[in-house]
Amino acid sequence: MTAAVLALVLLSTTTAATATTTTTTIPPVQCTTAFTDVSAADFVARLNPGWNLGNTLEASPDEGSWNNAKVTPPVFETVRKSGFNGVRIPVTYADHYVGGSPDWAINATWLQRVSDVVDMATAQGFYVVTNMHHDSWKWADVTQSDANLTMIHEKFYASWLQIARTLACKPSTVALEPINEPPATTPEHGEQINILNQLFLKALADAGGHNARRVVTLVGGGEDGQKTAEWFKRPTANTTNPWAIQYHYYSPYNFIFSAWGKSIWGSADEEAALVADLSAVRGNFSDVPLLMGEFSASQVNCEASARWRYTDLLVKTARELNTSIMLWDNGLDNLDRPAGKWRDPTSLALILQSTTMPPPKNSLPLGTTNDSATTQSSSAYIFQRVGEPTTAQALPFLFNGNAVTSIVTSDSKLLSPTADYAVNSSHILFSASFLGGYLAPNGTAGRKANLTVNFSQGVSIPIEIVQWDTPVLASTTSVATAASAASDLAIPITYKGLPKLAAVRMANNTGGYLIDTWTQWLGPLQQGRVTYSNQYNFDDTHVILTASALGEVVTSLEPAVVTFEFYPRVPGNAVNYTLTVESKSIFV
Numbered sequence: 124m125t126a127a128v129l130a131l132v133l134l135s136t137t138t139a140a141t142a143t144t145t146t147t148t149i150p151p152v153q154c155t156t157a158f159t160d161v162s163a164a165d166f167v168a169r170l171n172p173g174w175n176l177g178n179t180l181e182a183s184p185d186e187g188s189w190n191n192a193k194v195t196p197p198v199f200e201t202v203r204k205s206g207f208n209g210v211r212i213p214v215t216y217a218d219h220y221v222g223g224s225p226d227w228a229i230n231a232t233w234l235q236r237v238s239d240v241v242d243m244a245t246a247q248g249f250y251v252v253t254n255m256h257h258d259s260w261k262w263a264d265v266t267q268s269d270a271n272l273t274m275i276h277e278k279f280y281a282s283w284l285q286i287a288r289t290l291a292c293k294p295s296t297v298a299l300e301p302i303n304e305p306p307a308t309t310p311e312h313g314e315q316i317n318i319l320n321q322l323f324l325k326a327l328a329d330a331g332g333h334n335a336r337r338v339v340t341l342v343g344g345g346e347d348g349q350k351t352a353e354w355f356k357r358p359t360a361n362t363t364n365p366w367a368i369q370y371h372y373y374s375p376y377n378f379i380f381s382a383w384g385k386s387i388w389g390s391a392d393e394e395a396a397l398v399a400d401l402s403a404v405r406g407n408f409s410d411v412p413l414l415m416g417e418f419s420a421s422q423v424n425c426e427a428s429a430r431w432r433y434t435d436l437l438v439k440t441a442r443e444l445n446t447s448i449m450l451w452d453n454g455l456d457n458l459d460r461p462a463g464k465w466r467d468p469t470s471l472a473l474i475l476q477s478t479t480m481p482p483p484k485n486s487l488p489l490g491t492t493n494d495s496a497t498t499q500s501s502s503a504y505i506f507q508r509v510g511e512p513t514t515a516q517a518l519p520f521l522f523n524g525n526a527v528t529s530i531v532t533s534d535s536k537l538l539s540p541t542a543d544y545a546v547n548s549s550h551i552l553f554s555a556s557f558l559g560g561y562l563a564p565n566g567t568a569g570r571k572a573n574l575t576v577n578f579s580q581g582v583s584i585p586i587e588i589v590q591w592d593t594p595v596l597a598s599t600t601s602v603a604t605a606a607s608a609a610s611d612l613a614i615p616i617t618y619k620g621l622p623k624l625a626a627v628r629m630a631n632n633t634g635g636y637l638i639d640t641w642t643q644w645l646g647p648l649q650q651g652r653v654t655y656s657n658q659y660n661f662d663d664t665h666v667i668l669t670a671s672a673l674g675e676v677v678t679s680l681e682p683a684v685v686t687f688e689f690y691p692r693v694p695g696n697a698v699n700y701t702l703t704v705e706s707k708s709i710f711v
């Protein structure tokens with residue numbers, strides 16, 4: 124859609140509005156507070172690194188509806204003290220409308236809450252970005268075949284007029300982002316997102332206060348770097364706002380979201396792809412401040428050594444490309460908000476290097492990176508199976524020119540560099556006598572100890588000593604029915620090592636593929652594997668098959684064998700669960 128149509132839309136909004144309560148003729152907000160102008164480049168540089176208050180104000184239908192309590196100042200205090208300089212506050216407005224067309228009144232209590240939370244963040248000295256979040260698919264999805272673009276434009280402008288009026292007098296440390304990851308699959312959709320950017324800027328100009336001088340982070344289709352590069356149109360010359368571009372990065376999808384058994388990352392090709400992706404965004408916008416407003420390789424589902432190498436390269440590449448980063452955190456991934464503790468201090472330490480120049484060279488644990496491999500190793504762990512002899516173990520590391528300065532246990536015992544371990548140019552070799560203090564053939568399964576390896580520069584790396592055995596399910600079969608497939612199936616499990624799933628395979632009765640048949644073309648660790656969160660999940664005491672996975676089995680009318688696979692991904696570290704269906708038994 125063209126700018127001419129946009130003008131018509133705004134005209135019709137105004138015309139319609141004159142008949143009822145007008146939005147556009149409300150006098151602009153006047154502020155009594157001063158405003159210190161800041162360029163978009165300075166704003167984006169100063170918020171680095173940033174953190175997302177995820178699954179909180181954008182939860183649906185309300186703050187507190189998902190896994191996080193309503194936010195309180197100590198959360199911001201913890202994040203600030205941890206070393207972050209920016210906070211993104213995603214907000215969903217969809218469930219808070221109290222009026223319809225043409226004014227689309229938002230509940231004043233909700234607007235006040237958003238204002239209060241923004242104040243909590245600025246009070247800690249944060250640079251803040253707030254947005255309109257899940258509205259992108261709840262009512263502002265321009266890709267829907269029945270999308271009423273007139274409504275979307277009208278509601279989007281009316282909403283931003285209200286949000287901008289609410290935040291009009293906030294200081295220049297508060298920036299605005301029009302909309303989170305707006306769906307777009309064609310250039311026409313991309314053009315619609317450009318229209319949304321313009322409507323947003325118009326609303327800011329009309330709202331008054333400091334809004335016309337406030338930094339904005341504009342977006343392209345999906346907030347995807349490539350779509351933004353292809354379709355984003357720079358705002359018109361009359362825009363007074365200092366502007367940056369925000370994009371999100373969750374690539375490769377299969378590694379970040381544990382899809383189709385992809386639990387490894389870090390081949391030369393994969394590293395090159397990450398650098399190329401970020402470079403292409405910078406290449407298209409060489410003169411524009413860039414913010415990667417979301418990224419995250421989660422400690423919940425991404426293997427440790429792969430996750431740290433990924434995070435290291437992402438942080439380093441973004442820094443080299445003058446791109447600021449904000450970590451996505453849904454409350455389960457990174458900061459344990461009630462405890463005020465980071466679940467993965469190593470990733471945190473890597474992310475905090477985003478402002479360090481020159482970049483420190485980190486030493487990183489290596490792991491399997493070959494997608495054709497049949498097993499997966501990781502130098503983040505020393506694994507020994509129950510019943511196997513305790514031998515010396517050599518862990519490959521990418522030392523990056525650094526020396527190992529010390530290795531300490533979690534109870535602060537310093538390891539001997541002669542008796543306990545040795546280091547050569549590519550490995551740390553732990554002696555059998557040292558490991559014998561934790562591991563024994565007749566030992567019990569469990570997480571035995573954590574070591575911290577310190578290097579001459581860069582982050583410290585933990586290594587966990589784990590004795591493992593095949594986990595035990597409380598039951599190994601059940602009947603999948605249409606009724607049972609209405610909800611998730613949580614199967615109690617006794618883990619015998621790391622309490623997490625690495626992958627899940629779903630096969631039909633004859634060992635064939637149940638879903639995602641195309642995965643037959645993938646490597647041995649990925650064939651027939653399904654996707655985390657879509658088909659499976661887990662917690663400390665259960666492995667979980669989702670309703671959607673059960674539904675697939677019920678629909679197939681065939682019994683299915685589900686193989687739950689654990690770390691290390693080696694033969695023997697998997698258990699089967701059989702789902703029979705009502706119409707046919709596995710034994711017919």
Ligand SMILES: *[C@@H]1O[C@H](CO)[C@@H](O)[C@H](O)[C@H]1NC(C)=O
Nearest residue numbers: 185219220221230231232233
């Ligand atoms: C606005 O939100 C508050 C808090 O959720 C609620 O109590 C109130 O009923 C809402 N107002 C309207 C008009 O829906």
Ligand SMILES: *[C@@H]1O[C@H](CO)[C@@H](O)[C@H](O)[C@H]1NC(C)=O
Nearest residue numbers: 224225271272273274275277
């Ligand atoms: C589309 O949205 C406009 C503005 O809200 C409304 O007047 C119109 O009735 C809607 N059209 C349809 C087909 O719903």
Ligand SMILES: *[C@@H]1O[C@H](CO)[C@@H](O)[C@H](O)[C@H]1NC(C)=O
Nearest residue numbers: 130321324325328359361362
């Ligand atoms: C800038 O001008 C264009 C074209 O006249 C108009 O559509 C747009 O709303 C204006 N933007 C602002 C922020 O005033």
Ligand SMILES: *[C@@H]1O[C@H](CO)[C@@H](O)[C@H](O)[C@H]1NC(C)=O
Nearest residue numbers: 349352353402403404406407
């Ligand atoms: C711009 O982005 C496109 C799409 O990602 C990419 O192919 C192209 O190489 C980029 N241009 C530059 C100069 O980096």
Ligand SMILES: *[C@@H]1O[C@H](CO)[C@@H](O)[C@H](O)[C@H]1NC(C)=O
Nearest residue numbers: 163164165410411412413445
């Ligand atoms: C980073 O980019 C900003 C513009 O976004 C520019 O002002 C600044 O000079 C750049 N810094 C470096 C080190 O390239």
Ligand SMILES: *[C@@H]1O[C@H](CO)[C@@H](O)[C@H](O)[C@H]1NC(C)=O
Nearest residue numbers: 390391492493494495496497
């Ligand atoms: C990956 O493993 C396959 C199968 O073992 C082998 O043929 C291939 O050369 C390996 N690729 C690399 C890059 O090591």
Ligand SMILES: *[C@@H]1O[C@H](CO)[C@@H](O)[C@H](O)[C@H]1NC(C)=O
Nearest residue numbers: 517518546547548549550552
């Ligand atoms: C370093 O030690 C590992 C494990 O013992 C060994 O496989 C490797 O060949 C050694 N490398 C050198 C250069 O000695």
Ligand SMILES: *[C@@H]1O[C@H](CO)[C@@H](O)[C@H](O)[C@H]1NC(C)=O
Nearest residue numbers: 559562563564565566567568
């Ligand atoms: C394991 O074997 C060692 C040596 O044979 C023995 O000293 C120890 O008591 C055994 N431990 C258990 C738990 O059986």
Ligand SMILES: *[C@@H]1O[C@H](CO)[C@@H](O)[C@H](O)[C@H]1NC(C)=O
Nearest residue numbers: 466533570571572573585587
């Ligand atoms: C080692 O650290 C992990 C967290 O990474 C923790 O869950 C585990 O309990 C620790 N193990 C020991 C023996 O302290």
Ligand SMILES: *[C@@H]1O[C@H](CO)[C@@H](O)[C@H](O)[C@H]1NC(C)=O
Nearest residue numbers: 528529531575576577582583
């Ligand atoms: C090793 O590094 C950790 C984390 O950086 C630090 O707390 C500890 O003091 C270091 N230990 C030694 C012996 O240098």
Ligand SMILES: *[C@@H]1O[C@H](CO)[C@@H](O)[C@H](O)[C@H]1NC(C)=O
Nearest residue numbers: 630634684685686697698699
């Ligand atoms: C699990 O089932 C698969 C067939 O889907 C079979 O190949 C494998 O041997 C079984 N594993 C165990 C531990 O029973």
Ligand SMILES: *[C@@H]1O[C@H](CO)[C@@H](O)[C@H](O)[C@H]1NC(C)=O
Nearest residue numbers: 631632633634635636637681
């Ligand atoms: C099992 O899946 C294979 C394809 O992977 C298919 O050829 C076969 O017909 C299926 N068997 C049954 C009983 O559905």
